[in-house]
Amino acid sequence: MRAIVVTDRAAGTAGMKLVERPEPRASTNDVVVQVYASGFVGTELQWPETWTDRLERDRTPSIPGHELAGVVTALGYGTTGLSLGQRVFGITDWTRDGGLAEYTAVEARNLAPLPGDVDFTVGASLPISGLTAWQGLFEHGRLRAGQSVLAHGAAGAVGSMVTQLGREFGAYVIGAGRAADRQKALDFGANEYVDLESEALEDVGEVDLVFDAIGGDIGKRSARLVRAGGTLVSIVGPSEARPADGQAVFFVVESDRAQLGEIVRRVQDGRLRTNIGAVSTLDDAVATLNPTERHAGKTVIRVHP
Numbered sequence: 001m002r003a004i005v006v007t008d009r010a011a012g013t014a015g016m017k018l019v020e021r022p023e024p025r026a027s028t029n030d031v032v033v034q035v036y037a038s039g040f041v042g043t044e045l046q047w048p049e050t051w052t053d054r055l056e057r058d059r060t061p062s063i064p065g066h067e068l069a070g071v072v073t074a075l076g077y078g079t080t081g082l083s084l085g086q087r088v089f090g091i092t093d094w095t096r097d098g099g100l101a102e103y104t105a106v107e108a109r110n111l112a113p114l115p116g117d118v119d120f121t122v123g124a125s126l127p128i129s130g131l132t133a134w135q136g137l138f139e140h141g142r143l144r145a146g147q148s149v150l151a152h153g154a155a156g157a158v159g160s161m162v163t164q165l166g167r168e169f170g171a172y173v174i175g176a177g178r179a180a181d182r183q184k185a186l187d188f189g190a191n192e193y194v195d196l197e198s199e200a201l202e203d204v205g206e207v208d209l210v211f212d213a214i215g216g217d218i219g220k221r222s223a224r225l226v227r228a229g230g231t232l233v234s235i236v237g238p239s240e241a242r243p244a245d246g247q248a249v250f251f252v253v254e255s256d257r258a259q260l261g262e263i264v265r266r267v268q269d270g271r272l273r274t275n276i277g278a279v280s281t282l283d284d285a286v287a288t289l290n291p292t293e294r295h296a297g298k299t300v301i302r303v304h305p
């Protein structure tokens with residue numbers, strides 16, 4: 001099968017190559033998915049799991065692209081819950097090969113059915129950004145209606161989901177990010193926007209929840225904005241500063257079939273709009289993933305026409 005592989009950690013996305021690889025086999029409780037589309041998170045090649053397995057052994061050449069949509073073509077020993085020919089979407093394990101390939105093997109529990117009226121490209125854009133927003137807001141951030149959320153990177157893949165879900169559940173959402181992204185964040189439903197390049201973050205005042213998709217100095221300064229009893233949720237790494245009288249949580253998203261169902265239902269009925277920046281083919285994937293200009297939003301590679 002054809003697949004994008006990486007072997008050289010120092011080379012970053014420039015080291016990606018389109019090559020022939022053996023087709024994967026379904027292990028116990030796995031399915032093999034014929035990949036129709038795969039999403040790529042811009043930081044994947046910085047994740048240790050892209051390079052080593054759970055015992056920290058080299059696992060290159062590895063295939064990135066950790067969210068996908070496709071069709072089940074094989075079931076592993078004892079696999080239940082999904083069937084041959086079923087449309088699915090979800091997250092591939094961090095320490096196994098991903099979706100930038102014609103086929104991939106995934107634990108069935110990491111996938112959910114993809115309804116027939118949702119395009120594979122849209123399906124592949126949702127799992128990581130949708131689940132991260134859902135889990136950050138509702139599980140880790142314990143968001144309640146009437147609270148305020150500061151959503152960093154509000155025009156990005158995760159941030160646009162945070163903004164929309166936050167609004168749907170009755171929060172007041174202050175988006176933050178680049179000057180150029182103001183209108184996009186407002187279009188996703190942010191009540192207001194802070195241009196982090198030229199406006200003072202501190203003017204936001206106190207918020208109940210900070211959802212930090214940027215980190216660094218922005219994350220540190222944001223900790224001071226958390227109201228007593230509130231939460232700083234970071235998805236970029238353990239927080240360098242904690243709220244004085246609140247919680248700081250860093251988490252890595254987990255696949256969850258029921259939550260994937262909640263997300264895709266919202267896409268079907270129009271409550272949630274996906275944020276796709278660039279779509280390309282497997283043939284053009286290396287060039288698309290090495291852009292000469294900025295791609296705002298999720299990059300999706302359409303693997304199967």
Ligand SMILES: NC(=O)c1ccc[n+]([C@@H]2O[C@H](COP(=O)([O-])OP(=O)(O)OC[C@H]3O[C@@H](n4cnc5c(N)ncnc54)[C@H](OP(=O)(O)O)[C@@H]3O)[C@@H](O)[C@H]2O)c1
Nearest residue numbers: 043132153155156157158159177178196213235251252253
């Ligand atoms: N822990 C988890 O489970 C998890 C899950 C998903 C993602 N993540 C991480 O979360 C981060 C965001 O992911 P994503 O897919 O949403 O990426 P994304 O689509 O690139 O969104 C990030 C947004 O933040 C903006 N931004 C970045 N640095 C900024 C700065 N210093 N000032 C103002 N705006 C800035 C970006 O603008 P530009 O594009 O112009 O830089 C972009 O609009 C990544 O680091 C990713 O690895 C973690």
